[in-house]
Amino acid sequence: MIALLLFTKAEKHYPAEPAEISHIIADDHYCDIFLVKEKVKFTEHQCLQYYINKLSKSGLFVAVGRSMLINRKQIENFDRLFIYMKNGIQIQMEEAEYHALCKALS
Numbered sequence: 617m618i619a620l621l622l623f624t625k626a627e628k629h630y631p632a633e634p635a636e637i638s639h640i641i642a643d644d645h646y647c648d649i650f651l652v653k654e655k656v657k658f659t660e661h662q663c664l665q666y667y668i669n670k671l672s673k674s675g676l677f678v679a680v681g682r683s684m685l686i687n688r689k690q691i692e693n694f695d696r697l698f699i700y701m702k703n704g705i706q707i708q709m710e711e712a713e714y715h716a717l718c719k720a721l722s
Contacts, residue, residue, distance in 0.1 A: 623658035634674040678720040681713040
């Protein structure tokens with residue numbers, strides 16, 4: 617079993633199970649974490665590899681390129697330009713990321 621992850625926003629703590637995470641987008645040594653039900657974005661001072669290591673055992677997540685980790689159960693659909701998430705978010709992706717996603721989901 618994978619332990620809860622703890623995210624902080626405005627000094628309030630949000631515990632989350634892996635299934636509650638919609639997607640993670642990395643920018644250098646910071647990651648923006650989006651939860652399925654929360655309408656806020658959590659920015660954590662961690663690199664993406666930290667979350668890949670933490671969440672890989674869940675089998676829920678697929679790495680898309682070098683900057684995104686997507687919960688495969690939260691993907692509604694995707695095309696060459698966007699990933700459409702069940703929570704209504706559209707994530708723009710590049711051609712190489714599209715091919716990586718197709719490969720990971722096949």
